[in-house]
Amino acid sequence: MEPVISTLITPVILSGGSGTRLWPLSRSRKPKQLLALTGDKSMLQMTAARCTDRPCFGPAIVVTNAAHADEIARQLADSPPAAIILEPAGRNTAPAIALAALEAAGDAVLLVMPSDHVINDVAAFRAAIDAALPLARDGWLITFGITPDKPETGYGYIRRGPEITGGVHKVEAFVEKPDLARAQSYLAAGDYSWNGGIFLFRADAYLAALDRYEPLMVKAARTALERGERRDGFVRPEAEAFLASPSESIDYAVMEKSDRVAVVPVEMGWSDVGSWDALHLLGPGDDKGNVIQGDVVAIDTRNCLIRSEGPVVTTVGVENLIIVATRDAVMVLPRGASQEVKQVVEALKARGHETLDVPF
Numbered sequence: 437m438e439p440v441i442s443t444l445i446t447p448v449i450l451s452g453g454s455g456t457r458l459w460p461l462s463r464s465r466k467p468k469q470l471l472a473l474t475g476d477k478s479m480l481q482m483t484a485a486r487c488t489d490r491p492c493f494g495p496a497i498v499v500t501n502a503a504h505a506d507e508i509a510r511q512l513a514d515s516p517p518a519a520i521i522l523e524p525a526g527r528n529t530a531p532a533i534a535l536a537a538l539e540a541a542g543d544a545v546l547l548v549m550p551s552d553h554v555i556n557d558v559a560a561f562r563a564a565i566d567a568a569l570p571l572a573r574d575g576w577l578i579t580f581g582i583t584p585d586k587p588e589t590g591y592g593y594i595r596r597g598p599e600i601t602g603g604v605h606k607v608e609a610f611v612e613k614p615d616l617a618r619a620q621s622y623l624a625a626g627d628y629s630w631n632g633g634i635f636l637f638r639a640d641a642y643l644a645a646l647d648r649y650e651p652l653m654v655k656a657a658r659t660a661l662e663r664g665e666r667r668d669g670f671v672r673p674e675a676e677a678f679l680a681s682p683s684e685s686i687d688y689a690v691m692e693k694s695d696r697v698a699v700v701p702v703e704m705g706w707s708d709v710g711s712w713d714a715l716h717l718l719g720p721g722d723d724k725g726n727v728i729q730g731d732v733v734a735i736d737t738r739n740c741l742i743r744s745e746g747p748v749v750t751t752v753g754v755e756n757l758i759i760v761a762t763r764d765a766v767m768v769l770p771r772g773a774s775q776e777v778k779q780v781v782e783a784l785k786a787r788g789h790e791t792l793d794v795p796f
Contacts, residue, residue: 444492444493444494445487445492445493445494445544445545445546445569446493446496446497446518446540446541446545446639447493447497447546447549448497448498448499448549449483449498449517449550449551450529450532450549451499451500451551455552456777456778456781457711457712457774457775457778458473458709458711458712459767459780459784459791460760460761460765460796461743463791463792463794463796464503464792464793465503465794465795466504466795467552468552469550469551470504470507473715474554483549483551484496484512486555493547494518494544495518496512496515496517496518497517497519497521497539498517498520498551499535499536501522501525502522505522505670517669518539519670521535521670521671523535523678524675524678524679525675525678527681527683528684529686530646530684531657531681531682531683531684533546533635533642533686534642534681535657535660536639538643539661542639542640543638543639544639546635546639546642547565550633550634553707553708553709554708555704555705556705556706557704560702560703561704564702564704567700568580569636571600571601571604571698572636572641575638575641576698577637577641577694577698578604578635578636578698578699579594579635579698580632580635580699580700580702581631581699581701582630582702583629583703586623587616588619588630589614589616589619590613590775591613591708592610592611592612592613592630592687593611593614593619593622593628593630594609594631594699595608595609595610596628596699596701600698603700604698604699605698606697610631631687632708633708635686641696645693645694646690649690649693650682650684650690652681653681653682655680656677656679656681659680660673660675661673663677711774712777713741713758713771713774719741724739725738725740726738726739727741727743728741729743730742730744731748731749732744732748732750733748733749734750735750735751736752737751737753738754739755739756739771740756740757740759741759741760741771742757742760743760744761745761745762745763745796746761756770756771757769757770757771758770758773758774764790764791764794765791767780
């Protein structure tokens with residue numbers, strides 16, 4: 437007799453990032469996914485909420501680290517996860533997803549999502565899930581391709597091949613982050629999507645692919661769980677076994693190698709909120725193009741993002757700036773240069789500065 441396929445989708449939320457590009461708000465002990473950056477709820481809570489109000493979703497599995505365990509449990513208390521898996525150390529996305537796949541039922545369909553992305557059109561996202569679900573249940577590995585709206589050089593791309601079924605295409609190729617000229621050509625070609633890092637597949641299909649391409653990874657994850665500890669909803673894989681795993685992304689470990697990989701192109705108001713410039717674009721602007729939050733007085737100020745989590749911030753006669761203030765740090769830089777926050781973080785790291793770690 438054929439096995440009965442589980443009817444519920446298991447959300448898998450990856451919450452291991454440090455989010456240093458959004459310093460000084462994001463700190464190692466409270467990174468961006470645990471912050472309310474675009475609304476009243478944290479990024480993690482908004483991610484979980486996309487999969488809690490329909491009968492086709494089961495309880496989530498969250499993969500994170502011990503430093504954030506209690507805060508994650510607190511933030512998701514209204515809809516508790518089936519498990520919160522605490523990675524002993526970061527080994528990239530492929531081993532993290534392997535832990536979740538081993539924790540789930542073998543035939544469960546997993547919806548793998550980063551915890552720190554924005555999706556404004558949830559209905560479009562769910563329609564894409566519905567389109568992909570039959571193929572996922574048939575053993576295909578599905579990724580969601582974000583419809584590009586500009587020649588972005590900060591994302592990887594997916595080139596679509598022929599359509600397999602309604603709205604779902606075979607993946608022709610995964611493409612590295614391009615230079616501007618290549619990104620412009622991808623946008624003009626019309627058959628490229630951004631790689632948003634969201635996936636749908638059966639747990640056993642993913643593990644079978646890993647067994648084929650990265651057997652040491654599956655062995656390490658399985659042994660770590662078998663030797664691990666379970667208590668109060670937390671799963672603690674054994675460190676020594678897990679650290680034996682290769683460190684690899686799901687794209688390199690599986691998606692670029694398997695011949696049963698498909699992509700669903702979707703336009704859903706997606707952003708990875710990877711910079712302060714991205715937050716400026718997402719925020720509700722005033723009639724002068726400013727996005728303002730907190731105690732701010734802005735006079736003759738245009739096209740700025742100004743955010744205060746404590747002290748009053750005042751500006752006069754400035755434009756095109758990003759200004760972020762917390763109780764212990766202030767950052768000012770030109771719009772368009774927010775990727776350079778990494779230079780600030782590196783300089784503070786060299787000084788061992790507490791503002792990298794202590795929550796504001």
